[in-house]
Amino acid sequence: xxxxxxxxxxxxxxxxxxxxxxxxxxxxxxxxxxxxxxxxxxxxxxxxxxxxxxxxxxxxxxxxxxxxxxxxxxxxxxxxxxxxxxxxxxxxxxxxxxxxxxxxxxxxxxxxxxxxxxxxxxxxxxxxxxxxxxxxxxxxxxxxxxxxxxxxxxxxxxxxxxxxxxxxxxxxxxxxxxxxxxxxxxxxxxxxxxxxxxxxxxxxxxxxxxxxxxxxxxxxxxxxxxxxxxxxxxxxxxxxxxxxxxxxxxxxxxxxxxxxxxxxxxxxxxxxxxxxxxxxxxxxxxxxxxxxxxxxxxxxxxxxxxxxxxxxxxxxxxxxxxxxxxxxxxxxxxxxxxxxxxxxxxxxxxxxxxxxxxxxxxxxxxxxxxxxxxxxxxxxxxxxxxxxxxxxxxxxxxxxxxxxxxxxxxxxxxxxxxxxxxxxxxxxxxxxxxxxxxxxxxx
Amino acid sequence: xxxxxxxxxxxxxxxxxxxxxxxxxxxxxxxxxxxxxxxxxxxxxxxxxxxxxxxxxxxxxxxxxxxxxxxxxxxxxxxxxxxxxxxxxxxxxxxxxxxxxxxxxxxxxxxxxxxxxxxxxxxxxxxxxxxxxxxxxxxxxxxxxxxxxxxxxxxxxxxxxxxxxxxxxxxxxxxxxxxxxxxxxxxxxxxxxxxxxxxxxxxxxxxxxxxxxxxxxxxxxxxxxxxxxxxxxxxxxxxxxxxxxxxxxxxxxxxxxxxxxxxxxxxxxxxxxxxxxxxxxxxxxxxxxxxxxxxxxxxxxxxxxxxxxxxxxxxxxxxxxxxxxxxxxxxxxxxxxxxxxxxxxxxxxxxxxxxxxxxxxxxxxxxxxxxxxxxxxxxxxxxxxxxxxxxxxxxxxxxxxxxxxxxxxxxxxxxxxxxxxxxxxxxxxxxxxx
Numbered sequence: 001x002x003x004x005x006x007x008x009x010x011x012x013x014x015x016x017x018x019x020x021x022x023x024x025x026x027x028x029x030x031x032x033x034x035x036x037x038x039x040x041x042x043x044x045x046x047x048x049x050x051x052x053x054x055x056x057x058x059x060x061x062x063x064x065x066x067x068x069x070x071x072x073x074x075x076x077x078x079x080x081x082x083x084x085x086x087x088x089x090x091x092x093x094x095x096x097x098x099x100x101x102x103x104x105x106x107x108x109x110x111x112x113x114x115x116x117x118x119x120x121x122x123x124x125x126x127x128x129x130x131x132x133x134x135x136x137x138x139x140x141x142x143x144x145x146x147x148x149x150x151x152x153x154x155x156x157x158x159x160x161x162x163x164x165x166x167x168x169x170x171x172x173x174x175x176x177x178x179x180x181x182x183x184x185x186x187x188x189x190x191x192x193x194x195x196x197x198x199x200x201x202x203x204x205x206x207x208x209x210x211x212x213x214x215x216x217x218x219x220x221x222x223x224x225x226x227x228x229x230x231x232x233x234x235x236x237x238x239x240x241x242x243x244x245x246x247x248x249x250x251x252x253x254x255x256x257x258x259x260x261x262x263x264x265x266x267x268x269x270x271x272x273x274x275x276x277x278x279x280x281x282x283x284x285x286x287x288x289x290x291x292x293x294x295x296x297x298x299x300x301x302x303x304x305x306x307x308x309x310x311x312x313x314x315x316x317x318x319x320x321x322x323x324x325x326x327x328x329x330x331x332x333x334x335x336x337x338x339x340x341x342x343x344x345x346x347x348x349x350x351x352x353x354x355x356x357x358x359x360x361x362x363x364x365x366x367x368x369x370x371x372x373x374x375x376x377x378x379x380x381x382x383x384x385x386x387x388x389x390x391x392x393x394x395x396x397x398x399x400x401x402x403x404x405x406x407x408x409x410x411x412x413x414x415x416x417x418x419x420x421x422x423x424x425x426x427x428x429x430x431x432x433x434x435x436x437x438x439x440x441x442x443x
Numbered sequence: 444x445x446x447x448x449x450x451x452x453x454x455x456x457x458x459x460x461x462x463x464x465x466x467x468x469x470x471x472x473x474x475x476x477x478x479x480x481x482x483x484x485x486x487x488x489x490x491x492x493x494x495x496x497x498x499x500x501x502x503x504x505x506x507x508x509x510x511x512x513x514x515x516x517x518x519x520x521x522x523x524x525x526x527x528x529x530x531x532x533x534x535x536x537x538x539x540x541x542x543x544x545x546x547x548x549x550x551x552x553x554x555x556x557x558x559x560x561x562x563x564x565x566x567x568x569x570x571x572x573x574x575x576x577x578x579x580x581x582x583x584x585x586x587x588x589x590x591x592x593x594x595x596x597x598x599x600x601x602x603x604x605x606x607x608x609x610x611x612x613x614x615x616x617x618x619x620x621x622x623x624x625x626x627x628x629x630x631x632x633x634x635x636x637x638x639x640x641x642x643x644x645x646x647x648x649x650x651x652x653x654x655x656x657x658x659x660x661x662x663x664x665x666x667x668x669x670x671x672x673x674x675x676x677x678x679x680x681x682x683x684x685x686x687x688x689x690x691x692x693x694x695x696x697x698x699x700x701x702x703x704x705x706x707x708x709x710x711x712x713x714x715x716x717x718x719x720x721x722x723x724x725x726x727x728x729x730x731x732x733x734x735x736x737x738x739x740x741x742x743x744x745x746x747x748x749x750x751x752x753x754x755x756x757x758x759x760x761x762x763x764x765x766x767x768x769x770x771x772x773x774x775x776x777x778x779x780x781x782x783x784x785x786x787x788x789x790x791x792x793x794x795x796x797x798x799x800x801x802x803x804x805x806x807x808x809x810x811x812x813x814x815x816x817x818x819x820x821x822x823x824x825x826x827x828x829x830x831x832x833x834x835x836x837x838x839x840x841x842x843x844x845x846x847x848x849x850x851x852x853x854x855x856x857x858x859x860x861x862x863x864x865x866x867x868x869x870x871x872x873x874x875x876x877x
Contacts, residue, residue, distance in 0.1 A: 042484060043813055075732075084732060084742065091731040092800060094807015113807065143745025150700045151748050151768045155598070259697055262596035263589055298529040307582065308526060314589050337585055368533045375536030375555055381485045382815045 022381055024391070025217035026401045029224060031233045032205025036391045036401065037220045038212035040384040046213030047385045048120040049109040050128070051392040053208070054201035056179035057103040057242055057325070065181015066197050068101040069145050069189050074108065075099075076137045078130040083137055086123050103175050104325045105396035111385065114214040121227035128202055129231055131195075138191040146187065149180050157258035158437060161267065165435045166329075168252045169269055172243045173326055203234035208395045212388035240325055240398075245271065251429045254436070261439035263314075265335040266346045270431045272330040275322045275394075277403055283322035284410040285422035286330055291369045292361060292419065293353075294318025294332060299365055302332065305352035312340055312348045325397045330426050342436045353427055361416040373411050466651075466823055466833060471662035473670045477650035478823040478833060479661055482816070486556035488654030489816035490664070491824045495647040495758065497547040498620035499680045505634055507622025511583055512638040513543040516550070518579040520568040525579050528569070537562040539569065545616055546758040546828075547649075548642055553817055556655045567668045570643065575635050584627060591621050598702035598869040599766065601694060606704050606867045609692075614683040616760060644676030645669065651823030654816035683760035687863040691778065691876055694869045700768045701870025705781065707860045709754050709761035712829050719846055719854035720754055725801045727788055728752030728765050730808070733800070735788070739780050740767065746777045756829070763858070774872035782861065789859035791852035798848050806840045 023039040056067050077083040090097040095112035110120050153159045163178050170176030180186070209228065211220050248271060275283040293301045294317040298308065302316035315335040322328050332353070336345035380387060394404045466480040498509045517532075517539055518525040532539060535558050540551040550570065554562035594600035604619050611617030621627070648669065652661050687707060696702075710720045728736045728751045736750045752765035769777045813819060826835070868876065 042482075043810070045811055045814075084738075087732040088800070091733065092803045092807070094804055094809065094811055096730070096808075096811075111811065113811070140743070140745040144741055144748060147700070147746065147768070147770060148748040150770055154699045155768070260596050262593040296533065298526045299533070304526070314585055335589075338588070364530075368530065371534060372536045378485060378487055378555060379553070382487075382817075385814075 021377075022384065022387060024401065024405070027217075027221060029204065029229055031229065031231055032203075033224070033228050033231075034208045034395060035220065035224055036208065036210045036388075036395065037215065037217045038210070038384050038387050038391065039215065039217070040212065040381075041214050044114050044214050045111065046114040046117050046211060046215055047109060047111045047388050048117060048124070049107055049210040049212075049388055049392050050124050051105050051107045051208040051210065051396040052201060053105060053206050053240070053396050053398075055102050055104045055106055056177060056181075057174040058201065058238070058240065059174065059177070059197075063185060063189060063193055063197075064177040065145070065179075065186040066189055066193055067106055068180050069142065069186065070194050070197050071099045071101045071106050071108075072141050072145060073133055073138065073194055074127055074131065076134070076141065077132055078126050079132050080130065081123065081126060086127065089119070089123065101179055103179055105393065107392060107396075109388075117211065117215060117220070118223045118227065121223055125227045125231060128204065128207070128228075131198060133191055133194065135191055138194065142186065142189060145180070146183065149183060149186060153178065153180060154183070155260075157256065157261045158265075160258070161254075161256045161435050161437045164254055164256060165267065165269055165433045168254060169271060169329060169433045170245060173245050174242055175324075175326065200236070200238060203237065204228055204231045205233035206237050208392055210388045210392040212384040242326055245327065248431055252433045254433070255438060256435065257438040257440045259439070259441065261437055263335055264342055264436070264438050265333055266342050266349065266434065266436050267331060267333040268346075268349070268432050268434045269329040269331045270426050270428070272320060272328050272426045272431075273322070274324045274326065274328045275397075275399060275403070277399055280322075280403060280407060280410055281414075281418065282422050282425075284407070285414050285418040286320045286322060286426065287411060288366070288369060288414045289419050289423050289426075290318045290320040290330065292365060293356070296365060296369055299368075301356050301362075302334070302349065302352055305355070306334060306345075306348050310348065311337055312345055313337060316349075323393050323397055323399075342438065346434070346436075357420070357423060357427065361419055363416065366416060366419075370412055373408065377408055467658065468833060469658045469661050471665040473666040475645070475648065475650070475662075475665040475669055477652060477661060477665060478827060479651070479656070479658055480653045480819055480823065481655075481657060482653065483655045485816075486655050487554060487816065488556070488559070488652060488656040489553045489820040490551065490652045490656075490661075491650065491817075491820035492550045492668070493649040493824050493828065494548040494550070494643055494676075495546065495649065495828075496642055496676060496679055497543050497545055499545050499615035499759065500638070500641050500677045501615065501620070501622070502637075505622075505626060505630060505638075506618060507587060507620070507627040508630055508634050508638040509548070509642050510543050510620050510622070511580070511587055511627065511630055512575075512635045512642065513541050513548050514583045514586065515575055515579055515635065516541045516569050516573050518583060519574040519576050521572040521574070523568070524574070524576060525582075528565075531565055535562045535565065537565065539566060541569075543620065545620055547647075549824075551817070551820070559656070559660070563664050563667060570668055571671060573639065575632055575639075577632065580632060580635065584630070587621050587627050588624055591619070591624060591627070594619065594621065598696050598698065599704070601696065602702050602704035602766070602867040602869045605692070605694060605869075606706055606865060609688050609865065610685045610706070610762070611683050611760070612686065614759070615680055616683050616757070640673055641677035644673045646675045647679075649824050649827045651820045651827070653819035653823065680759060685760055685762070687860075687865045689863050689865060691866045691868060693872065693875070694867070695871060696869045698870060700770050701774045701868050701872045702766065702768050703774065703777070704764070704766050704867045704869075706762055706764045706865050707863045709756065709763040710858060711761050712756035716854045716857065717754075717756070718842055719851050720858050722798065722801050722805065722843075722846055722851050723788065723793070723855045723858055724752055724754045724763070725805060726793055726797055727784065729801070729804075731804055735784055736765070736781070739784055740777055744776070744780065746770075746773050746780070758828075771871050771873055774868060774870065775874045775876040778866065778876040781866075782864070785859060785861045785864055788855050789861050791856045793848065793852050793855055795848050798846070798851055802843055802846060805843050809836075809840055809843075
């Protein structure tokens with residue numbers, strides 16, 4: 001069990017999709033709380049989630065990590081609940097609870113027996129407005145977060161490289177700051193800063209309630225009205241206007257050497273467009289492009305060129321996750337075989353990408369990827385908590401339910417021409433940050 | 444690979460007592476047995492096949508042979524080379540898994556109802572006609588050598604492997620099933636074929652399926668998949684003779700934190716006290732934020748991000764393990780707290796309120812694990828591996844309810860062994876813990 005999971009800035013995204021056969025209902029309360037209900041009546045279990053439209057990219061400069069630190073503090077009690085009592089109530093019925101923070105959102109969830117849904121809403125609504133933080137709990141939890149940073153980032157050279165690469169990719173936009181925060185800023189986060197963050201961002205009109213499992217929408221509406229309905233909306237929600245990037249003019253490169261590196265690799269990230277309301281076609285093309293280049297195993301472009309037709313690489317990969325408020329990144333990378341230099345690996349990667357841009361999409365591979373997209377909709381019905389994640393994340397970054405439901409069709413309808421157009425637009429070295437992780441003395 | 448087994452032990456006792464559905468035992472026309480939980484709601488099924496023995500069957504001097512062989516099963520079969528096989532699998536949108544551990548080889552398939560026969564034909568090819576092509580062998584060998592190198596610089600793996608070597612010595616549990624650069628470097632195609640014949644045999648099968656597949660369809664599938672495998676494989680290793688060395692050992696490793704691994708003897712799942720021991724473990728370091736170690740080490744003192752413990756009842760030994768990561772300057776304090784908690788629990792100081800909370804969690808979480816066809820198939824395999832009867836779930840929660848405070852404290856005194864607590868630290872702790 002790893003409490004308060006921190007979602008990494010880099011997500012290796014597979015073809016997870018909403019399933020059309022699953023009934024989804026959505027509505028809003030008068031105070032602005034958006035509600036999504038996903039029905040699955042196979043087991044008497046429910047996932048209850050509240051997503052706040054605030055994350056690491058919504059922090060005040062100098063307070064990196066406050067969104068994530070505050071997520072931890074949400075477990076520290078309210079006017080009527082002792083620290084840890086919420087989690088203890090969840091555990092007493094055999095359920096599980098946790099929370100997560102990204103650049104764009106903060107989420108809290110419980111998975112419990114369905115008759116516990118009302119109680120979960122009562123407790124979650126309570127901590128949306130009635131948090132009561134002692135100085136002692138704030139100070140201890142700051143130490144926990146510093147240990148978390150030590151474990152998840154500082155002990156992992158690859159995580160340090162990705163952190164540095166994001167900082168290089170985003171000169172001006174707060175996606176360049178790590179969600180967990182820079183260590184020297186985490187150390188200075190105060191109780192007052194936490195409470196200010198709470199007052200600014202935590203309100204029903206900045207939240208999405210997702211309920212998935214053995215429930216019916218009418219009951220969920222009544223319970224939501226009872227528990228969340230009385231909460232007052234904020235009149236001072238800040239607009240999500242983050243400082244935007246200037247045009248990138250040239251590639252940025254960095255090398256990180258560390259004694260603890262066993263497996264050097266080269267990673268390249270390109271700034272890339274994100275999904276937007278009614279405007280997801282380019283993101284759909286990039287999602288398929290990632291599958292073609294590196295996500296489809298032995299037959300993807302990079303694997304063929306570097307692992308099968310030559311002995312350059314031990315592994316290759318590509319990733320893209322377009323569900324973000326502001327522009328995202330498209331990534332590719334190579335883990336070279338023993339004895340192959342990073343320069344040689346990078347050259348081979350560039351050669352493979354250049355060949356792809358010249359030759360175009362292998363239609364058999366595209367057909368295969370689309371068969372898997374259709375199958376993913378069937379497999380997705382077996383895990384409604386994943387569907388809850390998908391809807392929650394999409395709505396938290398400003399998409400609508402309709403956009404989520406259109407997404408699979410958009411993926412299925414992507415053409416080779418659209419994929420190539422997206423590839424040419426994004427896979428340009430002037431949009432890129434290239435990072436080398438090397439073994440050896442830190443420099 | 445004892446760590447991976449620990450995760451499956453947590454699932455061992457998970458079963459939907461509340462659920463109306465009940466798995467059944469299926470016997471194929473050819474006499475192969477499996478447990479099945481049929482559910483036609485979603486048009487796909489998951490199949491899990493476990494061959495007992497796994498990497499513990501590596502012959503002397505050939506450590507890594509079973510791991511390398513297992514990794515190659517999907518890298519070309521029949522007329523298909525590795526890339527053609529992957530293309531055929533992806534055309535069907537089927538998912539296959541091939542994994543090896545110290546207790547067995549797990550082979551799994553998830554496939555759509557609309558192309559079930561084609562998917563099973565392809566899966567059968569991997570099980571029965573693996574090619575072990577020379578180029579595929581070299582790719583898979585390079586992957587394992589890279590894993591070895593990664594483990595050598597992973598403080599958690601360093602701690603785990605050092606502890607296992609001390610406790611299990613020459614037993615297969617005592618060494619990394621990835622082998623060494625020397626042993627894996629020397630493996631030949633013949634070694635891989637021998638490992639294949641030794642490890643994948645009919646006398647060591649445990650099978651379960653869940654989802655949209657009938658008993659008749661499953662029976663036919665099992666004969667097709669497994670019918671022509673050898674009747675008998677290599678003999679299993681003896682039980683391990685664990686030797687815990689109490690106290691702290693430190694291995695130097697750079698970084699801001701130390702990885703701490705701690706372990707002591709466990710309890711066999713067939714022991715009448717096992718369920719009570721599960722309650723003791725739940726109270727000490729189980730799945731809740733309110734477990735004692737989480738409360739004392741994380742919540743009260745902020746010394747770590749997370750700490751947990753588990754009871755692992757494996758095929759050839761049983762153990763209790765836990766781990767945490769702590770900043771180097773706080774390691775000593777964390778170890779002091781850990782030792783104090785060990786001693787307290789060993790004195791049998793569990794309160795009625797603590798036991799009640801743990802029992803409620805164990806009872807309530809039991810039906811909640813029933814979450815998806817692949818997980819269900821894995822749970823059904825674990826139950827069979829642990830020798831649990833197919834209708835044990837009906838009575839399991841009543842057994843938890845019946846646990847008394849006296850019984851649980853008696854088992855805490857029996858289980859908890861401060862005098863055998865073996866602590867391995869990988870890092871640069873300062874001050875040096877005792």
